Amino acid sequence: MKKRPLSALCFGLMASLTAANGVQSTGVSASASATIVVSTHVSTSVSAACKEAKSGDPKERCPEPVTLQVLNDGTLIGTQGVSLTVSREADASNAATATLAYD
């Protein structure tokens, strides 16, 4: 015998009860949605940008957060059109690590 989904059985039960009692019933269908955004945990080097900084303070060598748009063109795997912010930290050799995160 073909199994019916539990939801269908429950609805059938309520419909039967209301019908048996002569109770007027009605219903409506509502929409549901979700947008899935692929997680991106990317580390990359932005050492070139940091080398241009003049201050000796590692924090000031990479002072500005950078907002990127992931184009999903193969350079980065992400969701097209979603903005990212890269936070950067540089070590004494001016090698920097950037962490990308969705805004």
Next chain:
Amino acid sequence: MNHRFSTLKFLGLLLSTGLVSGSAMAQLSVGSLIGVVEATANASVTILNPLSITATGLGMSFGNVVTSSQPGTVVLAPTGTRTVTGGAGTMGQAGTVSAASFDVTGQKNATYSIALPVLATLNPQSGETGLPMAVTAFTSTLTATVLPIVWNGVLGTAGTATFNVGGTLTVGLNQAAGLYTGTFPVLLAYN
């Protein structure tokens, strides 16, 4: 009242209602029914306004959800707030987050019940390859009954009411990016 006149009325009533056939009636002597008494009783009916329900607002929207290599859930409360568990995450750009909202009209001060589904499915847009996602554990701003899918409410003095519905979205590991949509039914009846 004249007894004979009342008796004739009663005979007419029996005939008209089919309780006594014409031939049987012919065998009754009018005299034998003398002594029959009558009484009146009240009869009434209240016509209820028909129930109607309308889905309003933006529907049940879980907003933007960030996936990972672990499965997770997004719990959308009927108040419209969401929480995430497991590998599901949120982001600053929350997107549209809202519980489903419904307007009910019917008889003033009447109680009613709604039935929510056990399962709804959100499917990727046409042409996308993501796996369907399940929405379960539907909840409402109404009062839950013994049956987990049935919730009770009361129509106000104007014969109107509103309620919201939330649910739990299960997000698969590495769920493919994209918009997922679906529908779910709500059944409404007077108690």
